Amino acid sequence: MNITKEQIDELNAVVKVAITKEDYQDRVDGILKDYRKSANIPGFRKGHVPMGLIKKQYGKAVLVDEVNKLLQDNLNKYLTEEKLDVLGNPLPKQQDNFDWDKEELSFEFELGLAPSFEVPLETKDPITQYKIIADKEMVDEQVKRIQKQYGxxxxxxxxxxxxxxxxxxxxxxxxxxxxxxxxxxxxxxxxxxxxxxxxxxxxxxxxxxxxxxxxxxxxxxxxxxxxxxxxxxxxxxxxxxxxxxxxxLATLDQELFDKLFGKDEVKSEDELKEKIKEDSEKQFEQQADQKLLNDITEYFIDNTSFELPTGFLTKWIQMTGEEQLTEQQANEEYEKSEKGLRYQLIEGKIIKENDLQIQLEELKEFAKGFIKSQMAQFGQLNPQEEELENIANRVLSNQDEVKRLSEQLMSQKLLDLYKEKVNLKTKQITYEDFVKEVYG
The missing domain is CATH 3.10.50.30 (Transcription elongation factor, GreA/GreB, C-terminal domain)
Incomplete structure (x- = not known):
């Protein structure tokens, strides 16, 4: 088998694969022998069907199947060994009237290659990092809400x-x-x-x-x-x-404080208000962080310039869906997905260049933290470590949950990196003003 690459331009290439009989004949013959042992053809005893008849009936299908397996295995191996960063999957070039009886079978595959680009993390323009505060009015409203709820x-x-x-x-x-x-x-x-x-x-x-x-x-x-x-x-x-x-309204006394936060955690109305302010701002921090992550993502997409193999990707979308699309439909789908693809490439480069990895143990600890916060919402404030460990193991046995939690953990790692490297300016703001400014 011989595999060569023809570089069309920086973003497109063609890989040519030449396969000879020596590459596949032993595998084809072995499968046909097995077919002969089990073939049930009228007029012949089982296991005694002439090999010529077996080849005539099954030979072409077995040949095609085995050659395709060889192509897939060796093409993937070639792309890995040559460290080719491809987008989508290789697309086989159409060959009309292909002759499967030739001594050498030749195949060609189109490749779309990932572009080369840089992502400087220290942004030219500062990006706003919101610090949302719980003002006196909000805290007083929350106190009144508690009094009504427990009144x-x-x-x-x-x-x-x-x-x-x-x-x-x-x-x-x-x-x-x-x-x-x-x-x-x-x-x-x-x-x-x-x-x-x-x-x-x-x-x-x-x-x-x-x-x-x-x-x-x-x-x-x-x-x-x-x-x-x-x-x-x-x-x-x-x-x-x-x-x-x-x-x-409920009286703001020690009995109420203990019911809300545990014995002697809060001992006065002032401490209650401070606790409400602290807890509220912790929740606001999550919203502010999400806003910061979204803004930095948009900044990188808008300010990182590179070309994509648009023609290849459009053809790949057209050919590889559940139903083959028209050229116009494929163009429309590409336009919808281009922005997301660009950020996948940008994010992948940032992750690789900054060696951001997720280890199993830290994923488990992240899962435990998530489980603990969920349990707290139902009043279970101090779960046992053994209970957390068992729940985390059950959660991580589900691959969909592993994928979801891994994405969340990687987003947190990226956010931590951005806070360290990106040019940020802090803006202190009330929650009400944050909602008006961000959501209109």
């Missing part, structure tokens, strides 16, 4: 401001029949509030859906309908009152 409901005779009213919404035309609880401090419509004030259990009031709440998303839950249906809904619905309650 108690006291039954009342008639509706007053800031009460909670449980009842059933009905509108026959829209098929609405849903029991819910209204918090008066979340209602925006003054007319609706005036309609409810002073009402008693058993009373029914008619409320307009449009502009009912300060937050539009609440409408779907109180009516028991989808967000899509609630979006432009403009109706009147009857609300029959079944229960009226006043929520008394």
């Amino acid at each position: 108690k409901l006291v039954n009342q005779e008639e509706v007053d401001k800031n009460f909670e009213v449980t009842g059933t919404f009905k509108n026959e035309a829209e098929e609405i029949d849903n029991k819910t609880t209204l918090e008066l401090d979340k209602i925006k419509s003054k007319k609706a509030i005036d309609s409810l004030l002073g009402k008693k259990v058993g009373d029914t009031v008619s409320l307009k859906s449009k502009g009912l709440f300060k937050e539009d998303y609440l409408l779907s839950s109180v009516f028991g309908i989808s967000q899509d249906k609630a979006k432009d809904l403009d109706i009147e619905a009857d609300f029959t009152i079944e229960e009226i309650n006043k929520r008394e």
Whole structure:
């Protein structure tokens, strides 16, 4: 077997493979002998079918199959040994009326080659790294939310401001029949509030859906309908009152602090606010980090210039899908995927040049951290190491989970590298202003 490469240009090459009978004949003959032993052909005893008949019936199919296996194995080996960085997979060049009976079989494969480029990590322009702070207003709101959540409901005779009213919404035309609880401090419509004030259990009031709440998303839950249906809904619905309650706020005392954070972890209202601020900013850090990673990714894509073997990649997309695409469809698919491909190449180069690797033990520790945070959400704050180890082993036995966690860990490694190398400028900002600035 002889394999040679013809370089077309920096991004395209053709590999030529010449195969002679000596390369495949022994393998073909061995398979045909096995076929002869088991062949069941009318008129012949099993194992006594003439080899000429076996070759006539199965020879060409076996030859094609074995040659294709040889091609695949040796072509992959050649690409590895020659350290050719290819995009996609080699594409066989079409050969009409191919003669499988020739003494030497010749095949050609088109290659798309990865471009050569540099990615300087010290960016020319500084990239904003947000530090999101929990301001006094946010902390005070969270304290009030905790007090409401852990407070108690006291039954009342008639509706007053800031009460909670449980009842059933009905509108026959829209098929609405849903029991819910209204918090008066979340209602925006003054007319609706005036309609409810002073009402008693058993009373029914008619409320307009449009502009009912300060937050539009609440409408779907109180009516028991989808967000899509609630979006432009403009109706009147009857609300029959079944229960009226006043929520008394929980006292900020040691019993509440211990319930929230464990015994003596927090001992005063000031410490509670500091803890809320600390925990909130830790959560905000994840959002800020994701924003930073996205911005650096976009910067590298926009500022790293290199050519791609567009013609080859378009043809590869056209030929290798589940269904063969038209040229126009392949061009459209390439345009959609080009940006992602560019970043894959950029990211791969950064990972290789900075020797970013993932070891099994650090992946397991990363998985344990993820599991621990999940358990904390359900109140399991101090799981045993043995329990974490067992869960992590189960998680890492699933290849899909291994892939997902590996990608997350590599993103964290890249982010750590970027924080060290990239030209950053820090901007301190409240969460509300961050949302406005980033998401509009």
